[in-house]
Amino acid sequence: MSSTDDIRWVTQVALLGDKNAFDKLTCKYQSPIRRFFLNLTAGDGPLSDDLAQETFIKAYLNITAFKGISGFSTWLYRIAYNVYYDSVRAQKKYADINEWEIDSQHQTQNEFSAEKMDIYRALKLLRKEEQTAVLLFYMEDKTHNEIAKIMNCPLGTVKTYILKGKERLTVYLTNAGYGN
């Protein structure tokens, strides 16, 4: 399934409100979007599914705003990024609750928890922006330019986020015995 398919399905959704075409887009992108949220929320499956669902619904409602300048995937990640940061801002009022403790409780409830504890611990060392940039670059294979569009920030800032994130993660992973 190429980006030509994406454009065709987006056109069908935008012009005809075709839900079958949107279903195809959802099926194609559900895995990367849910994985992105799963990593950002330290493995909280139900929360990442809720955020992913909100992302797809927002994409459906605003599909006419997609101009096709960047790929559909980049545009979808941009929505996902906004949804995630809206959720983080909404949770700020509960900041006195130990976030890590809650995340750890949720981790035991999903199938990825045991094998993915290391990645969640590693990502916890980074600032939110660094987490996002590093995940998009190393896990979702996005380019620096695409990440700059997704995060709506200058290219130089993205490179700094990735560089700083890389430094911290390298120290953590080396100490944890990776790469030996």
Place this chain on the structure above:
Amino acid sequence: MPDMETNDKLLKDFFSENKKEIADNGFSRRVIQNLPETADRSWIVWVFAAIGMAISIYLGLTSGLLEHAFSLLFKSVPYYYLLAGITCFPLLGTAGYYLSQNKQIAL
């Protein structure tokens, strides 16, 4: 201290080891079920089809192409073939529609 290239490889290997495809498990269905209702815009297709047909008929009539095509058709195709085609088409169409609807209900 390892060099930048080694660090990059370390991270790439680490993230690719942790990169897993997530099974749909009804997620897409739930998204579609929760989509808000929007106005049905399928009429656009019919409007454009009607405009297209009107233009073709107009061009066909003014250029004499349609007249020529019909005269050829009636001359070369036997009358009973045409009659059988006209009679069978609605029957086959109805049968096809019935089968497709039954299939959709079964799904």
